[in-house]
Amino acid sequence: MSAEASGGAGQWFEASPWAGLALDGDTLRVLAANPAAARLYGRTPEQLCQMNWAELSGDAAPVWEGRAVHRREDGSAFEVEVATGAACADGRALRVVQLKPPACDMEGTLAAEVVEMLAGRQAVEPILFRIAELFDRRFPALASAALLLADGRLVHAAAPRLGVPLRHSLDGLPIEEAPGSGEPASPYWGESANTADIAADPRWSRWRALALDGGLRGCWSEPMVSGAGEILGVFSVFLARVRPLDRAERRAVRAAAHMAGLAVEHRNLTGELTYQAFHDPVTGLPNRILFEERLRQALARPGHEGRGLAILYIHLDRISVVADLLGRQVSDLLLDQAARRLEPALRGGDTLGRVREHDFAALLPGVGSPAAADASGERVRQSLAAPFAVLGHELTVTASVGAAVYPVHGTEAAALLLNAETASRAAQRTGRNRVQSFQPEMSARTRQRLLIESTLGRAAERGELNLLYQPQFDGAGGRLCGAEALLRWNHPEIGLSSPAAFIPVAEETGLIVEIGRWALVEACRQAARWAAGSERPIRVAVNVSPVQFDRDGFVESVAEALRETGLDPALLEIELTEGALAGDIDRAALTLGRLAELGAGTALDDFGTGYSSLSYLQRLPVGVIKMDRAFTQQIVSESDRPPLASGIVTLAHALGRRVVAEGIETEAQRAAVCAMGVDVLQGFLFGPPSDVGTFASRWLPETARLAGASR
Numbered sequence: 001m002s003a004e005a006s007g008g009a010g011q012w013f014e015a016s017p018w019a020g021l022a023l024d025g026d027t028l029r030v031l032a033a034n035p036a037a038a039r040l041y042g043r044t045p046e047q048l049c050q051m052n053w054a055e056l057s058g059d060a061a062p063v064w065e066g067r068a069v070h071r072r073e074d075g076s077a078f079e080v081e082v083a084t085g086a087a088c089a090d091g092r093a094l095r096v097v098q099l100k101p102p103a104c105d106m107e108g109t110l111a112a113e114v115v116e117m118l119a120g121r122q123a124v125e126p127i128l129f130r131i132a133e134l135f136d137r138r139f140p141a142l143a144s145a146a147l148l149l150a151d152g153r154l155v156h157a158a159a160p161r162l163g164v165p166l167r168h169s170l171d172g173l174p175i176e177e178a179p180g181s182g183e184p185a186s187p188y189w190g191e192s193a194n195t196a197d198i199a200a201d202p203r204w205s206r207w208r209a210l211a212l213d214g215g216l217r218g219c220w221s222e223p224m225v226s227g228a229g230e231i232l233g234v235f236s237v238f239l240a241r242v243r244p245l246d247r248a249e250r251r252a253v254r255a256a257a258h259m260a261g262l263a264v265e266h267r268n269l270t271g272e273l274t275y276q277a278f279h280d281p282v283t284g285l286p287n288r289i290l291f292e293e294r295l296r297q298a299l300a301r302p303g304h305e306g307r308g309l310a311i312l313y314i315h316l317d318r319i320s321v322v323a324d325l326l327g328r329q330v331s332d333l334l335l336d337q338a339a340r341r342l343e344p345a346l347r348g349g350d351t352l353g354r355v356r357e358h359d360f361a362a363l364l365p366g367v368g369s370p371a372a373a374d375a376s377g378e379r380v381r382q383s384l385a386a387p388f389a390v391l392g393h394e395l396t397v398t399a400s401v402g403a404a405v406y407p408v409h410g411t412e413a414a415a416l417l418l419n420a421e422t423a424s425r426a427a428q429r430t431g432r433n434r435v436q437s438f439q440p441e442m443s444a445r446t447r448q449r450l451l452i453e454s455t456l457g458r459a460a461e462r463g464e465l466n467l468l469y470q471p472q473f474d475g476a477g478g479r480l481c482g483a484e485a486l487l488r489w490n491h492p493e494i495g496l497s498s499p500a501a502f503i504p505v506a507e508e509t510g511l512i513v514e515i516g517r518w519a520l521v522e523a524c525r526q527a528a529r530w531a532a533g534s535e536r537p538i539r540v541a542v543n544v545s546p547v548q549f550d551r552d553g554f555v556e557s558v559a560e561a562l563r564e565t566g567l568d569p570a571l572l573e574i575e576l577t578e579g580a581l582a583g584d585i586d587r588a589a590l591t592l593g594r595l596a597e598l599g600a601g602t603a604l605d606d607f608g609t610g611y612s613s614l615s616y617l618q619r620l621p622v623g624v625i626k627m628d629r630a631f632t633q634q635i636v637s638e639s640d641r642p643p644l645a646s647g648i649v650t651l652a653h654a655l656g657r658r659v660v661a662e663g664i665e666t667e668a669q670r671a672a673v674c675a676m677g678v679d680v681l682q683g684f685l686f687g688p689p690s691d692v693g694t695f696a697s698r699w700l701p702e703t704a705r706l707a708g709a710s711r
């Protein structure tokens with residue numbers, strides 16, 4: 001009945017992708033409904049034939065042309081584009097109504113969905129699949145395919161209705177072999193391309209059988225182009241018949257290709273950035289940001305309280321030495337190998353991350369007691385025990401592992417990680433290569449240290465470092481003869497910080513090299529200014545850390561500072577501690593000799609507190625011995641002659657060295673050390689370390705104006 005009633009146009013009516021109804025011209029009763037109409041209204045064609053146009057449209061005034069709102073069987077409303085034509089069958093007037101989804105609907109829906117999926121961090125494939133799916137649903141007579149270009153090949157991304165064999169044959173295809181790629185009007189050059197008839201087109205010879213088998217006769221392709229004009233892929237639609245695309249279809253293909261291109265471009269950018277932002281480039285492990293996020297997630301998971309959770313903070317001891325001696329490449333490879341060993345020491349659900357340069361952290365869900373965490377830490381520590389082979393070097397690495405357990409050692413992610421790190425630091429301080437559980441009393445000290453560590457790198461460039469100068473006087477004449485430059489850090493949070501608090505951190509992190517160089521140049525510059533305005537210039541003593549002294553290029557950096565500031569080398573004295581000279585004594589002697597060649601003086605600071613032995617002193621060409629203030633401070637009366645202090649002075653003089661007594665606080669101490677024959681005096685009695693202006697106005701009146709103005 002329906003074919004008849006549709007006026008002899010039965011076949012197209014039945015096969016049309018669009019909903020079609022044939023209505024009685026007078027009563028507006030439905031005489032025929034095609035399958036698409038049945039799908040649209042959610043009713044069978046027979047049910048539809050029981051209804052009339054007014055019931056279907058549900059509107060007070062039925063719309064015959066243009067947009068209207070209709071209702072499905074279940075009462076839900078939908079928008080349609082209505083087009084009506086007149087026909088005649090068996091002398092009966094008919095109205096033939098075609099119903100399409102509104103034209104812009106797909107494009108609007110597409111844009112909204114794609115944006116939402118991008119914002120939801122969806123991978124690109126599901127987004128392309130959704131675009132193709134929406135397209136196919138909107139244009140049931142077409143089958144779409146999204147193909148991406150990667151390294152000169154087509155990659156199948158989404159083609160919900162394309163046959164598997166055709167999809168496979170296109171996947172991975174080099175672009176130059178793709179249909180039509182050799183022509184200027186190809187999507188690979190940014191143009192739309194049309195294959196009117198696959199059966200006849202020579203460009204399709206290779207895919208003809210597959211395409212025709214799948215019922216495909218025509219193909220239209222639009223390039224997916226990035227904002228910068230790069231071709232990212234192709235959005236193609238296949239037709240079942242030889243016919244051109246109509247305007248709405250062409251517009252929709254272009255819109256779909258555009259949205260697909262946007263999605264791909266956006267993912268290319270953010271996908272890469274996201275990976276880089278959350279992973280460590282050396283080991284590929286989650287970085288600190290991602291690790292902390294995983295930790296937060298683990299803590300937010302319902303029921304985790306009952307299972308427990310532990311954090312291991314794994315510091316690789318002395319990796320910085322490897323980097324210093326063998327270079328960054330070796331230390332990076334070593335870190336990577338270490339990561340590969342740590343992974344199997346953990347369980348499947350655990351997370352390993354690299355949270356600092358030499359530190360890993362592991363998140364162990366289900367480990368609920370300090371004893372269990374310690375046991376895991378021990379396993380981790382032992383996994384690193386065997387030596388590593390890196391670029392021909394056999395290297396041994398030990399780990400200082402700290403453990404913190406939820407909830408005893410913290411309930412928040414940040415606190416747990418910090419406490420595990422604190423425990424690891426404690427392990428480092430107490431011999432390294434061990435596992436240490438967090439103890440509450442560790443935290444205050446470590447918090448400050450971590451703050452220092454994280455801000456010290458920027459101290460110099462932010463102008464937070466400063467040198468104070470403490471005067472030194474002739475033992476014989478009592479005249480000003482020099483100044484010791486002493487570093488201060490004006491920390492924005494901690495306030496004025498003494499070297500004892502931050503020099504050890506700077507040494508451990510290697511930042512001391514940069515900071516030490518700054519102090520050296522700054523002190524030389526100041527001494528040169530003073531010298532320029534004075535008839536009797538004073539020497540400046542600069543403290544140098546063992547880490548700095550041991551570095552290649554140290555002597556060159558001193559020469560450079562002298563050259564740069566124009567300071568007479570005889571006015572510079574490098575102060576070293578015994579620690580700097582304790583390692584390779586021959587190498588130390590060589591460096592001291594080279595400093596002497598430059599014309600700079602050297603002094604052995606804090607003498608008497610370390611390993612000092614007579615033979616040791618004999619072999620080191622230092623010009624000055626600075627007796628540690630512990631000796632000076634033993635002196636309580638003018639007549640005191642502490643045997644050690646006297647011994648040091650006698651010994652130094654016998655070896656031809658001059659002696660400085662530091663830490664002189666009382667007149668009695670001054671008198672006593674003078675009586676011992678000490679050459680130079682320094683201490684609070686004469687003056688504390690003070691800023692340049694104060695120093696100059698008090699001790700260098702003749703240059704005060706100059707010096708004060710120069711800072």
Ligand code: C2E
Binds near residue numbers: 605
């Ligand atoms: P140091 O080289 O032995 O410096 C002498 C320290 O004793 C200074 O402490 C000084 O303020 C203090 N002092 C001076 N006179 C007296 C006194 O009469 N009584 C007492 N009780 N103390 C006195 P400061 O400035 O805190 O420096 C501590 C250490 O930090 C220095 O010991 C030095 O080893 C290191 N340091 C200072 N500046 C630098 C630097 O630029 N580079 C390096 N590597 N180390 C530095």
Ligand code: MG
Binds near residue numbers: 484543575605
């Ligand atoms: Mg000193």
Ligand code: MG
Binds near residue numbers: 606626628629662
């Ligand atoms: Mg000292």
